Amino acid sequence: MNFTGANILSVDQFDIDSIQTIFATADRMQPYARRQKRTKVLDGAILGNLFFESSTRTRVSFGTAFNLLGGEVRETTGMESSALAKGESLYDTARVLSSYSDVIAMRHPKSGSVAEFAEGSRVPVINGGDGANEHPTQALLDLYTIKQELAYHGHTVDGMHICMMGDLKFGRTVHSLSRLLAMYKNIRFTLISPRELAMPDSVLEVLAQAGHQVVITDQVSGISDADIVYQTRIQQERFTTPQEADLYRGKFRLNSEIYTKHYKPNTVIMHPLPRDSRAEANELDNDLNQNPNLAIFRQADNGVLIRMALFALTLGVADQVDKYECDV
């Protein structure tokens, strides 16, 4: 894949080689993210950071990643503060904002909206989440984390057993991660959700075509040898009413007692965050916070590395980062 100038809209545009390129570039970003080195490789460049739906990690880590490469960030947050609220089209917004920016990161509540926006943009557009559809940068940081966590235990992505649990219908992170993992070999997927919130057929077809073993269930069972448990939040914002989401909240919790009972001692615990910590939901309990297998904050940290790598690659400066080093 030629990254320079490319939009990053879906994990479907990657193959194993391009994923390796992103991860190798992310590895090289570590000293800059840790403030051991400083670079001005993107000095003078501007990121348009457009978040038309709420976000903490994705929005701030995109901005942090761009700043760490020496660039500046212009933010638009919330639909109501943009001219989209006055009926302006995504195309017109993209044409205008792309002349103010060198690259744009965007989140929007509607599936397909970021791709629609990209048609009007004259600079690369990176999808920060479009409705229940995709969240490709989250999937990359999840896979990067999975590789690190499994390597620590002497395992690989090929042949692993992953359990995904919760709202698999509306959770865009599990859609993108499943599609990425489909590119690897002999993975066992145990997909645990209420029947009404099962993984979409479009994702299941990709897994079946790639020959992976998939078990779909609404029971917490068959997971005693899972290498990874990937817990998700009930995506209340995708339901017609909060009351409808209430029907499913708290159905599949993970806490220390459940973890000890159902999983092997070194199963890695993941969650894209935010976790819903309200008592009626609490899908990932704080009593796991000190468990060394809890990888949720390592996931969030890796988000900066992955997003730095994507900026460096799409703006064609990945090989020049060290040339523009300056004093720390």
Ligand code: CP
């Ligand atoms: N994982 C994730 O997308 O988090 P935010 O909604 O906080 O960006």
